[in-house]
Amino acid sequence: MLVYLLRRIAQSIFVALAMMVIVFFGIYMIGNPVDILISPDATPREIEETMARFGFDQPIYIQFLTFVGNALQGDLGRSFVHGESAVTLILHYMPATLELAALGLIFSVLIGIPLGVYAGYKADRWQGRAIMTGSIFGFSLPNFWVGMLLILIFAVELRWLPSTGRGDTVDVFGIRLSIFSENGLQYMILPALTLALYKASLVTRLARAGTQEALVQDYVKFARAKGVSETRILFVHVLKNIMIPILTVLGLELGSMIAFAVVTETVFAWPGMGKLLIDSILTLDRPVIVAYLMMTVLIFIVINLVVDIVYTILDPRVRVTGGAG
């Protein structure tokens, strides 16, 4: 077990290093940062000075080694546009993304579970089929499209909810959060719904499969024989049994929520790290792009590592074959 753990951790470190190389050399190919940093009428001397200040005059492998050295100390460079440390910048934008993802997860459970349980209960009826067809749409509709539609309906036509932006925030331990203020929550509803749609479809499918399986079990028959109402059987007896696998899968999906947030945040002009990434790509702000990618990759590697370790504890057979990077 310990050997497996060590091997698995070593693997993750190797992956992290490999990603560092890929990200650095990949992003190095984007444009020439000097063009953005220096005004077009700068003298050759000024250009040279700026190049030297940012280290662009060094050969690429020296730049890479400097990058790695700094990265290991938690320094991923300074934003060209904001003039701030890229890591600080991303940490500043991160809470907005995380709270959006959290509310999205809550929504996906609140929408997906009732629909899925009902679809499992009426599996062979038109209601069940309609919900399943609907979930295909949930899977296949582009995120930005759904967001646009929600804005058009609820913000432009009905004027119930604000369209874009973040609204009021409340300081919680020095972190600005919208989720605890009524106005901020109003701003969050549409983007969180958009983000939740894909996961809600996933939860619907899982809950339906689980319900179908559970309904033929003895404990359901017994409860029915006892005269327990169908609603109570479904939402108390069955639900308790299908919740654990669903929550496990959702935990794994938290990482992909952060990735999907890039699109949602752009649609709703939500000031999270996804929007920061897109803005940085459009302004060729290399350090921020690199920092975002490195931090997201790190989050994913940690999630995968934790998942693998948890699996190993739960299912000893995994140890023989080994898991994903």
Next chain:
Amino acid sequence: MTEMPTPIPLRDRTVDALPWLVTAAMTLATFALAFGPDWSSLPARVLMLIGFVAISAHLLRGRGRQFFNGPVAYVAAGSLLLLVVLALFANEIAPQNPYDLRQLDIMDGRLPPGSTTFDGAMTYHLGTDEQGRDILSGILYGLRVSLSVAIIATLVAMAIGVVVGIYAAWAGGRVETILMRLVDLQLSFPSILVALMLMAAFGRGLDKVVIALIIVQWAYYARTVRGTALSEARKEYIDAARGLGLPVRRIIFRHLLPNCIPPLLVISTVQIANTIVLESSLSFLGVGVPITRPSLGLLIANGYDYMLSGQYWMSMYPGVALLAIVASINLVGDRLRDTLNPRLRK
């Protein structure tokens, strides 16, 4: 008495996928022919339509009744065919060439649906964008960009995936471990993130989007094909081919490969829809196709700024087109899965 399973004729097993492969190669070749500046080659486009219909007919041969089991199947297949025809023959159907600056009048910018040009010669049925482009024409041309990017990326990714998957399954040992670890690694990141990463490095462009979409997808096919190949390689007909002393190359290409492809066809149909969605998301974010060749996603993004002020038509109608193409491909794919792999039916 138990019923004997009907033996499957050997001929069927060895050549099943070949017509499909030939048609796919033909389609790719005609894509290359037609992918000129404005897809001017009409014969190539007609050939592509024939290829598309031929593939569909080949997939459904003898199973048409099973496939068309209700109104949804008819509507989905019909709208898919209609959209493909619209995309292919946009040059002939569209009232305007939205990329020909001589045909645009900036004075006609942001007109609501149903407006006409100043001299009344042409009606903008779906309105115009800020450049005075007819939205309907823009959608037809954009549909073509979206569809062709997705189809090319999916076919090439599938080809790479098939080669890698079969190679890994056949080679086994260390090669298989390394290749599959690579696949696992890539699939542990969401495709939108990988695609964004690639586009951040490449910059926008039609060819770059295609390359990014190929890189995002190949691993998925490689994993599927390896699984199929491993289970197929254990079957008797491969043992039989080996027993006959056939060369390895022949066994792989004529026996193993054709049997690994049919399960992929269903996946690839749905995957084309996913690729369209991914490409449109990238384009919406401004890191996808170039402004000179807008796809549906980019059209939506262009009109998005005006939507909040009530000028909904610029992004709404391209959005409806995107929904139509994605939904019809998905519904057709769903029917195909039920028809071709009855085992998967739930």
